[in-house]
């Protein structure tokens with residue numbers, strides 16, 4: 421084994437020295453890259469799994485060779501992520517982004533962002549995006565990566581599989597419920613959706629906690645972001661149900677508008693800044709510096725970032741509700757303070773990750789990750805300007821500005837991040853060299869143009885509605901085209917690994933490599 425060096429691809433090591441699988445499994449390989457193993461080098465594996473490359477080399481060299489190849493058997497824990505990612509793509513391309521684009525077109529044609537009759541469709545879209553797009557990707561990624569990061573195996577993979585069906589059925593029921601409420605069938609569907617989604621998320625959190633307990637690895641500081649995100653995941657699911665039933669039981673249109681005004685903002689903040697931003701911050705700190713070789717942060721600011729994220733969210737939610745209920749200026753001050761704190765954590769996080777320094781290693785996903793953080797900064801700079809914009813344009817609640825901020829965050833930051841991380845991780849899991857795949861430049865360009873167009877034009881609808889409305893109606897379809905392009909490519913990569921797994925049952929591994 422002396423000829424193995426740090427630059428040797430894992431697939432080559434496993435092909436020539438099958439006994440190395442035992443060592444690599446101990447450090448978290450477990451089915452990653454399938455039968456053949458990932459195309460990445462030993463050095464990359466060591467970096468990402470937090471092992472010293474020299475130690476790993478020594479362990480592999482010391483491992484006793486096996487006379488016959490170690491039989492490779494994949495379990496559901498090895499490929500469970502695929503069904504979550506595929507369902508996430510299916511959701512985003514139907515009731516998610518596509519429906520959002522259709523809603524936006526209707527808004528553009530009627531030149532009004534405040535159409536009450538569109539509220540059920542927009543809320544159904546928002547639900548599909550948070551639970552189906554973000555939720556399914558987070559769950560799939562967590563089931564796949566968390567055990568490997570913790571050098572252990574997933575607790576109860578079959579239960580994890582059940583959460584997939586619970587979540588998907590729950591999302592479908594909720595979409596029907598949003599459209600049918602306040603009719604009785606809508607309320608029944610809402611109740612079913614609530615039970616299924618809460619069960620799915622509750623079980624998901626329990627499975628990850630049990631998996632963490634199985635690990636003998638010491639607790640890592642980034643994990644507090646992950647667990648806080650999961651706590652917010654549960655909180656938002658409960659609040660989302662409260663929101664649904666509050667809307668469905670409103671006695672009049674005025675009461676409906678009042679309830680939406682009170683609950684919608686806090687719910688969206690908890691979903692986006694609690695659940696989604698927190699998981700991205702946690703995964704980013706674990707993943708980005710090591711994958712792209714950005715070096716260690718000069719000053720580790722994990723703890724202040726963590727507390728700023730949580731406290732600014734709680735302050736923002738409380739201040740918003742109290743402002744609306746009392747009308748007192750003091751609480752407006754609290755809201756503005758929370759916005760400034762949110763901008764602060766975003767700046768600290770970007771500096772901590774070093775995403776604007778030169779990466780030691782890059783591939784097609786890097787541009788998505790870096791652009792996602794540019795969009796995070798844009799969105800967070802917009803937040804403290806929200807009240808200023810309202811005063812300047814004489815609006816009590818500047819809906820166009822808030823909508824533009826939200827889109828900068830949900831598509832610019834969140835969606836680009838999902839696209840980037842998936843474009844990096846899925847080929848590794850499939851055992852395919854990402855440098856041989858599409859560069860994804862077109863989806864990247866289209867989604868950025870669509871997103872920039874939406875953010876700028878939605879604000880411009882306040883000033884030049886005749887020009888801005890028709891143009892903003894097109895931006896959604898640019899984004900949908902981008903996500904479709906990326907989604908088809910990702911789906912193909914996942915299918916390629918599936919096909920190879922099926923072939924591996926019949927073909928000896930040596931033939932597969934040649």
Ligand code: HEM
Nearest residue numbers: 517520521523524542546549684823830831834835896899
């Ligand atoms: C990709 C293309 C997308 C399009 C065309 C789109 C379209 C829309 C439209 C037209 C609205 C109403 C805007 C307003 O009233 O200001 C909206 C709201 C919303 N969207 Fe999207 N969206 C997209 C992506 C996303 C993503 C990726 C997420 C989540 C990660 C998301 C979550 C939301 C949320 C939370 C709302 C607010 C709903 C509310 O008012 O309570 N959207 N979207």
